[in-house]
Amino acid sequence: MRTDYDAAVLGAGVAGSSLAAMLAARGWVTALMDRQRFPKHKVCGEFLSPESQHILSAMGLRETVQSLEPHRISRIALYLAGGGQVELPLPGTALGVSRYRLDAALHRHAVAEGAFLLQGGTVTAVVPYEHGYILHVRQGRESTEITARAVVAAWGAGGQGRILGRHDHRVDDGSWRKRRSGSAHERGAIGVKSHFAWSAGASSPSDAVELYFFPGGYLGINGIECGHYNMAALLDSEDIPRSHSTVEGMLMEAVSRNPALHSRMVDAQPVHGTESAVAPVHISKHPVPWSVIPHIGDAIGRIPPLCGDGMSMGLRSAQLCAADAHRYLAGEWTYEQWRIAYTQAIYSQFSGPLRWGKVVEGMLRHPAASRLLPGLARLSPRLACKFVEATRLRPG
Template identity: 30%
Template sequence: MFDTVVVGGGLAGCLAAITLAQRNRKVLLLEAKTYPHHKVCGEFLSPESMPLFAAAGFLPTLQTLHPVSVRTARITAPDGTAWRTTFPAPGTGISRYALDAALATYTASLGVQVCDGIRVTRISGDLAGGFELTATTPQGTQIFHAKTVIAAHGKHSNLDRALKRIFGRTPQPYLGLKRHFTGNSLHDHLDLHVFPGGYCGMSDVEGDQTNVCLLVRQDVFQQASGDAGIEQFIAWMGRQNPYLQTWLAQVTPVEDRWISI
């Protein structure tokens, strides 16, 4: 039996597992996807997050990923208004594709048993008697036992439905999209471009790429995308903000499609 099973191998799950391992706990971390993988995320670590990575001992490893130091930000409006600021300390641009995989490897180096490609489908038990976790693996169903469980698996998963969590029954009015581009680097700068029904964030990550991640109301997306889908929406979005339109006209996508949540 493990002291703790952590469900979810993202930033929260790995840092929780690291904290427990530093206290000599026997920890198992289960991640549903295989590393590395892309995630819908702004891929910007704000300055106040750095002490968390420092406490985990991860900062030297993070620097080997060649992250981008982000020092300034701009918020723009559809009418061309722009507001600029300088951060009190630099933020960090790094893709989740690189960050999560490196953090999971580092977590394993501290003695945590890290297993990816394993999806937890059921959790039962209590603190008095311990917990049983049922998981789907490439080899079939597997059972794990632990004194405690940390659920760091994200939101609105099948596991939330199995646990009958109320928030999972409420339809979400927003859609998130993300993709990487090349051709018009922002360097040490971050942009947030507002458009009717949403906003689009941009910041550079490693490898001379710029991450574009946006949030939009579902009804606005459906109306703007019509029958043509995401690319028609992106063209519409660009027309709503002059800064967006100019930037999007100068870049080339890295991946063959947008990912969404």
């Protein structure tokens, strides 16, 4: 293992892998680090929005993603709790692809660009020193130290804040059930996901990302590779998860709460081994682009899953951070100049989608939505599309 780097990226998801690849391509010695081992299934809508594909093209990854055999998606179908339905076109073609495949492809790309992928090691502390940072890394019973001139947080929402003096609330291995104390606000929601396949000849979901609302949360279905479909749900922690101990049990309880969803799932079978859960899930109103070190992806803030632009925001933040980090590492900017420029860019581009995402989520989950929104969408489809656009990044 190398012991000194120009940059260390903590978290090897979509944002972290992309950033590591871009820094390595610019000639910087870059470590891409994650405490988990890949490939692995993760709670995610597994939906690459139309906006994200402009960024993938700029990164030279469009063909790589197409080689993963993604499912093409062109519209949104909303099934509200009271029975109302709204269909809207997407502003382009989206792609459905599992994180199991996508993360592995992004890792290969980062390594091909020259990044060092370090898996299964837990960073226990990040300590400033004269020339950057010292990272304390534990892998099994062994501990080591590495140094990096710059460190970037790509550890997701909640993440590994304890290494910088903040408590780590993130879990992804089922141990979330042990963390039930505290207020409902502190607990947040619980995210669960699994892949499903439809029986031969059955009416499976088509070219839409389908969103179903019900008492206790909402759930999305969209196609991915291999003819499979991803089902991901955001559930109120004090409702369905209190009476079910498995991901499959929670999803089936959610299915029973929306008649349209129940009908859709009659011929579906779970793909075992694809289940995952994460808690707590806190939806952000405001971005947090910098706290001791720069943040990218969900470490900045989590947009409601129903908006479907999370991976796009992860890719965009990696793009912005790579350009600014390069200037800092090249000696063109001071650390403070990097912080100011990056913070301003993130606030400018992310504040609107995070704020409107929260508003739209609240509207769609409100009981009155079933009565009002279908009629509004029919009367003014352009206005309905504007609400969708407000939750998404502007092309850039």
